Amino acid sequence: MRIALFTETFIPKVDGIVTRLRNTISQLRKGGDEVLVFAPEGGIDEFEGARVVGMPSVPFPLYPEFRMALPRSSMRTELWNFQPDVIHVVDPVLLAVAGIYYATTLGVPLIASYHTQLPKYLHHYKLGAIEGLTWKLLRLRHNKAALNLCTSTAMVEELTSHGIQRVMLWQRGIDTDLFCPSRASMEMRHFLSQGNPESPLMIYVGRLSPEKNIEELKQILVAIPGGRLALIGGGPHRSMLESHFGGTATFFPGYLQGEELASAFASADMFVLPSRTETLGLVLLEAMAAGCPVIAARAGGIPDIVDDGVSGLLYDDPRQAVQAAQLLLQDHSARDRIRQYAVNEARKWSWAAATDQLRSFYRQVVAASPSSGLQETFQFSGTPVERAAKMATRAFIRMVLP
Numbered sequence: 001m002r003i004a005l006f007t008e009t010f011i012p013k014v015d016g017i018v019t020r021l022r023n024t025i026s027q028l029r030k031g032g033d034e035v036l037v038f039a040p041e042g043g044i045d046e047f048e049g050a051r052v053v054g055m056p057s058v059p060f061p062l063y064p065e066f067r068m069a070l071p072r073s074s075m076r077t078e079l080w081n082f083q084p085d086v087i088h089v090v091d092p093v094l095l096a097v098a099g100i101y102y103a104t105t106l107g108v109p110l111i112a113s114y115h116t117q118l119p120k121y122l123h124h125y126k127l128g129a130i131e132g133l134t135w136k137l138l139r140l141r142h143n144k145a146a147l148n149l150c151t152s153t154a155m156v157e158e159l160t161s162h163g164i165q166r167v168m169l170w171q172r173g174i175d176t177d178l179f180c181p182s183r184a185s186m187e188m189r190h191f192l193s194q195g196n197p198e199s200p201l202m203i204y205v206g207r208l209s210p211e212k213n214i215e216e217l218k219q220i221l222v223a224i225p226g227g228r229l230a231l232i233g234g235g236p237h238r239s240m241l242e243s244h245f246g247g248t249a250t251f252f253p254g255y256l257q258g259e260e261l262a263s264a265f266a267s268a269d270m271f272v273l274p275s276r277t278e279t280l281g282l283v284l285l286e287a288m289a290a291g292c293p294v295i296a297a298r299a300g301g302i303p304d305i306v307d308d309g310v311s312g313l314l315y316d317d318p319r320q321a322v323q324a325a326q327l328l329l330q331d332h333s334a335r336d337r338i339r340q341y342a343v344n345e346a347r348k349w350s351w352a353a354a355t356d357q358l359r360s361f362y363r364q365v366v367a368a369s370p371s372s373g374l375q376e377t378f379q380f381s382g383t384p385v386e387r388a389a390k391m392a393t394r395a396f397i398r399m400v401l402p
Helices: 016-030 074-082 095-106 118-124 128-142 153-161 186-192 214-222 238-244 258-267 282-289 318-330 332-346 351-368 384-399
Strands: 002-007 034-040 050-055 057-060 063-069 086-090 110-114 147-150 167-169 201-205 228-232 250-254 270-273 294-297 313-315
Touching: 002 016, 002 074, 002 095, 016 034, 016 050, 016 282, 016 351, 034 063, 034 074, 034 095, 050 074, 074 095, 086 095, 086 351, 095 110, 110 128, 110 351, 147 153, 147 351, 153 167, 186 201, 186 228, 186 250, 186 258, 201 214, 201 258, 201 282, 214 228, 214 238, 214 318, 228 258, 238 250, 258 282, 270 282, 270 318, 282 294, 282 332, 294 318, 313 318, 318 332
Parallel strands: 002 034, 002 086, 034 050, 086 110, 110 147, 147 167, 201 228, 201 270, 228 250, 270 294, 294 313
Antiparallel strands: 057 063
């Protein structure tokens, strides 16, 4: 099968979306599928045998790590030469909207996937007033897809409740060869605790941004005698967090990836995720597979992963999070039981199985499509600039207006 993938987020960015896409592309390629990726430019033109077409981009003012890339008319030629069987758009905002446009104008079956709770993020950037408009735009875009995929049952319900149709669950995935308890390392623990490996060690892994509610971790940290905290990751909120956690035993190691990240999970006493905007929370699965007890907010897609009191601990307010942390540190039998359940649960999920499910979704929409290949539905004549202008105008009319 030939898949054209449009994504607003890709390498070199580090987050759960990129992790899922990297593993999905790798598994698709292993299965013999051809993949063409359109993404903001990132310095690579190939990944795991898939060609990457980078679009010039600029940082988003409120979140510089997110690159905004506008569609180019050259994308149409790339698609025509590739002859995709299906187009898959990931979180269509700007660049991926072109995928929707080309799917509808060229007669290619379309799948969209939802990974970011953008409407809720807006409130953390003082833009909550446009949440209703944002849902309207998302509904207009997603309802053009033959199938919409979400990564948790909570998000399936959320999208359905806002009028988005044909929504299905795309199952979770985890690399249990990489994330496993055997990655525990005294050297890593020494690094994360800044030379205090005997002290209780709590970690957070993810974006350092307002919507993650990372400030809540301070209340947990100060309640743990001798406790240490490592905030692993980066983002626009780092300088504010450095000020907020000033005077505490908090370390900002930056991003860790691959074996280093797996070792960080396996070497810590607990992983805490205070975010209430997670569509899935892939880092939770990584922590669980590594044998790191998890404490997480009871919100979004998190309860899909964590069985409260069995494979981890959920909380509704910071006071409960403090109690959960104290339980893990004081009751070793409960901690060991939770760790083992978590490891066993994570081992049930593989990227191969998740990608097999995705491939079956692709086949489903292709089989249901009345077309049998790209069609010259619209012609764009004139100079390159004129053609680009016409394409942008028609895309705006078809994608944005009701």
